Amino acid sequence: MPPISLHLPDWFVSGGATMWVLAFMSVIALATLISKILQFARVRPGIARQADRLLDALAKGQQPGKPGKLTSPIDQVVWQCWQNSKLEEAAWQEESLRLARSSLDNLRGGLRILEVISAVAPLLGLLGTVFGMIGAFQALETAGSQVDPSILSGGIWEALLTTAAGLTVAIPTLAAFHWADRSLELCREKMQDRLSRLKVLRNNHAESEPLEEDRDPSVAHAY
Template structure:
C-alpha cells in the first residue's frame, strides 16, 4: 500500500496547456512585424476616412441639375448660388464656380468649372495612392520577414552541426512564416478597400463631369423668357 502511494506521488503531473495570446504571436514574428502592424493601422484609418468622405459626397446629380436649371431659367442666380452653398457637395461646389462667373465669356466659365472639377476629383482621390502602395508593400515585408527568419533558423542548424530536434526546427519555421501570413492579410485588406473606394470615387467623378457638361449646355440654351430683371443677376 505504501509503495503504491509513493509511486502515485512520484508520477509527474501533467503541465497545464500553455496559452499563447495574439500579442505573443505577433512578437514571435520578429522585427518585421512592427512595420506590418503599423501598416495595418494605417490601412484601417485610410479606408474609414476615405469611406466617410465618399459617403458625404454622395448626392443625386439629376436632382441638383433640375433645381439649378429652374433657378437659372427663372433668372434667379442668387437663389441658385444659395442652393449650391446650402448643399455643399462636390457637384454643387463645381456649379457654384460657374454660377459666380455668369455674364462672362462661356470659355471662361467652362475653364472655371473644369478647374473646380479637377480640384474636387483630387480631393476625392487623395491618399488613395498610399492605400495602393500598402497593398504592395505589406506582402513584400511579410516575405522579407520569412526570408530573414529562415536564414536565422538555418544558421542555428549550422551552429548545432545538424543535431537539431525536428520540433525545434518546425517551431522556427512557423514563426518565420508568421510575417508572410500577416503581410498578406494587410495587403489583401488594403487592395480590397482600394478597389471598392476607387469604384465609388470614379462614379462620383463621372457624375461631376456629367453635371458640369449639363451646366455648360444650360448656359448655351436659348433663354425661354426674354424679359429678365438685371437686379436678379447680380
C-alpha cells in the same frame, strides 16, 4: 516592470520587428479608412440633387432659385459654374475644369496611403519570411549532425507568420482603396455629365437672350 513581450501573443513576438512595422501600417490604414468613410458620409460625393434641380429649371426655361445646402462636390461645382456663366466660352470652360479638378483633388486625400500600404505590406511580410527562413537554416547548420526536425519546422512556422500578417494587412487595405477609388470615379463621371448638360443649356440660354436693341425699342428707332 515586466517586458512588453509578456503582454503580446507568442506568434506576434515570434514574427520579430516585421510584425511591429505591419502593425503600425495596419493602424495607419485603419485610421485613413475611417477618415475617408467620415468624409464621404459628410460630403456624399455621389449625390447631385441640387445640380439636377438647376439643370431641370434651365431645361424648362426657368430661372433657378437659390440653391439649398450644397454639400456634394457635384452640386458645388455645377452651381459655381452656373454663377460664372457670364464669362466668355473659353474662360468658362477653363474655370469649370479648374473647379472640377480642385473638388476631386480634395476627395483624393489619403488614397495614396491606402494604395502604398496595400502594395508594400505583402512584400514586407515576404521579406520577413525570407529572413526567418535564413535564420531557421542557420540554426539547422549549427546543429550539425544532431539535426532535430523540430528546429527546422519551428523556424519555418515562425517565418511564415510575417507573410500571413502582411496579407492580412494588404487584403482589406486594397479593398478599401478600390472602394474609395470607385466612389471618386462615379463622382467624376456624374460631374462630367452634369457639366456637359450645363454647357449645352448655357449656350441655349445665351442664344435665347434678346439683344440690347430688342430690349429697348427706342434704340431701334434712333437710327
